Amino acid sequence: MSFTSEKRNQIKHYFLEKIKEEPNNAVKKTCETFNISQNTVYRYIRELKNDYIILGDGQRISFVQSFDCVSINLNTNERIEEYDIFEKYIKKYIKPLSINIYKIWCHAFTEMMNNAIEHSQADTVQIGIWQDYLTTTILLNDDGIGIFKKIKEYYHYETLEDSINMLFKGKMTTDSSNHSGEGIFFTSRMLDKFALISDKKLFSHDKYFDISSDIDISKFKVHNKGTTVYMELSNFSKRTLREVFDMFSNQNEGFIKTRIPLKNIFDMYPVARSQARRLCEGFDKFKEIELDFDGIDDIGQGFAHELFIIYPKNHPNIKLIPLNVCDDVQTMINHVKNS
Secondary structure: OOOOOHHHHHHHHHHHHHHHHOOHHHHHHHHHHOOOOOHHHHHHHHHHHHOOOEEEOOOOEEOOOOOEEEEEEEEOOOOOOHHHEEEEEEHHHOOOHHHHHHHHHHHHHHEEEEEOOOOHHEEEEEEEEEEEOOOOEEEEEOOOOHHHHHHHHHHHHOOOHHHHHHHHOOOOOOOOOOOOOOHHHHHHHHEEEEEEEEEEEEEEOOOOOOOOOOHHHOHHHOOOOOOOEEEEEEEEOOOOOOHHHHHHHOOOOOOOOEEHHHHHHOOOOOOOOOHHHHHHOOOOOOOOEEEOOOOOOOOOOHHHHHHHHHHHHOOOOOEEEEEOOOOOHHHHHHHHHOO
């Protein structure tokens, strides 16, 4: 059977994605999906090896992955500009990719690098970049105060977890005169994977994030203090900056909408009014709040009443939109609304 060049590239790309997802079943899955023989898949594997995209054989395959690292001294009298750093150290890896990916990386890197320069109180920032055929990953690691600690001290929160929970909402900044608090919120949504790690605490939309799952972290010297920023994006992503911003903002009013993944905030299902009140802190900065109940299988009556009755009554111009609600949660919401 003779395939077109486009079809062969499609099969190869599928196989490479399966190497990331299910390495032990990649050959089998590719055969089943495209109704082709193992011999055909192994021929494509040989071609991918010859193109220096992968290493190994059909049983133990790994990606050819480049790595680079640089240390930026922030404790200097010279002004350090985040875009200059992007131009000097990052651009050469991103420029060959499509324009939508280039724009995302330019935005994401400069936003996070600016945070390190202006907010971290660090002396140095380590930058690591890993790249294979499918994915680019960038780590920033500073030796500063730590992002969650700084937010906690600035807003006088009780715990570091309070700082993390507020980051999910957006518009969180310790320098409101110079920053809007949008950087982390939008950056975390335009990348495939994003995480902040500090003081052994994690901010990520992936509750089970593992920093070493896709990169060899042993190549990178991580400071024992400060903040690590993990950013990952597919080299073939179709996402655009505009579509991410349009999800949560409009041209006339700006950043008016947020989405909060409740499973990342509550370890157990939320039951208390105090939990609802804490969740609602900062809601008044938005016109619409999407409450994502994915992974939440139940809520308490007090929590539901405070969130869906008391808060809307006191804030009639703010719209709460529950998403991914299971039957038990919906039953409790209906109960408090009909009581």
